[in-house]
Amino acid sequence: MDNEQLTLIADGWMQKSAPTFNDLSDSIIQTHQSAQNTAIKAVNQMATLRNWLIGCYIVEYEQKGSDRAKYGDRLLKRLEERVNTKGLNLTLFKVARNFYLLYPQIGDLLSSPIRSTASDKFEKGATLSHQLALSGISQKGATLSHQFVTPAKDMLAKLSFAHIREIMTQDDPLARFFYETECIKGTWSVRELRRQIATNLYFRSGVSKDPKKLLASIEPEKNTAALTIRQPFAFEFLGLNAKDVVTEGDLEDALISHLQDFLLELGKGFCFEYRQKRMIIDDEYYFADLVFYNRILHCSVIVELKNDEFRHEYLGQLNAYVSYYKENEMYEGDNPPVGILLCTRKGEKMVEYAIAGMDNNLFVSTYMLQLPDKATLEKFLRDEIKDLDE
DSSP, rough: OOHHHHHHHHHHEEEEESSSSSHHHHHHHHHHHHHHHHHHHHHHHHHHHHHHHHHHHEEEEEEEOOOOOGTTTTHHHHHHHHHHHHHHHHHHHHHHHHHHHGGGGGGGSSSSSHHHHHHHHHHHHHHHHHHHHHHTTGGGGGGOOOOOOOOOEEEEOOOHHHHHHTTTTTTHHHHHHHHHHHHHTTTTHHHHHHHHHHHHHHHHHHSOOHHHHHHHHHOOOOOOOOOOOSSSSGGGGOOGGSSOOOOOOHHHHHHHHHHHHHHHHHHHTEEEEEEEEEETTTTEEEEEEEEEEEEETTTTEEEEEESSSSOOOHHHHHHHHHHHHHHTTOOOOOOEEEEEESBBBHHHHHHHHHHHTSSSSSEEEEEOOOOOOOOHHHHHHHHHHHHHOO
């Protein structure tokens, strides 16, 4: 809805020769909703432009400023203290800087000097590489065919900065474009977008025989032992490309079918013991997904699989299983058991806070099912672009 919609509502009201009370109330509601939606859209667009420009200023200063030795968080912390304005903080400055580096096309919406500067950076890999070194972004996430770049006007009109911020968590530029496209096409809320990223929709589409069927099936939601854990686990060996949809059960089946590869991926000394190990706690049955014994550490290792992003309740569940094992399944000479939670995505701080104070040895890692077939995904995205244009 926009100003044209307000005009249409007003015209409709004026054409009524004898409006009823229902006509009056409906017109007021429609006008309020139209004006409200327009205001929200305008605020979102200005927030996006503001953040891109903040990122632009920071990057340009880092390249040309007089105290370039103060790159990184130290500079941004000083900036936060000097600006001293609510909402303009170290976190936002980091995000804004990355936003400018990853989305130079936003400069197309601004004045000529800014636009030409951004365009140059979009075209010149050397300049961009220098910028990426400043911000810590990997080179692989920096370049992408112009065919798979969401136009600036669509970014601004159809995605809030909260959407963009979620999408920016993806290192792969094709993955970012995928989520931009599907988010626009499906008019996803930020919460729905976060859910689809957490459950690896991009990867699931890449390994699916029928990506369109997969996407059509989406129902938006209604309102002391040392153990080294690889980060993240790469599960390409699972061969899940025959699946239309990947569930935790599918993942577990595949891991068991490829047990030798999974043990190698875990590290040295792992021996398989149980799948769906039954435990009776308070007269109820509970089941641990996978249980191993590590002959080097002399302890049991309990693995829980989640086809979702990290949640603190998952860690609580794993902690209960590890405590049960410590009390009921340890033998003479055993060290206390270890728990590993595998999920699709995690926030380092939330994991740190969730583990704090727990006596058991618990680890959280992420996994990737398989690198998507880029050729298949690119063809699929070309079709999606056509659908959006029609």
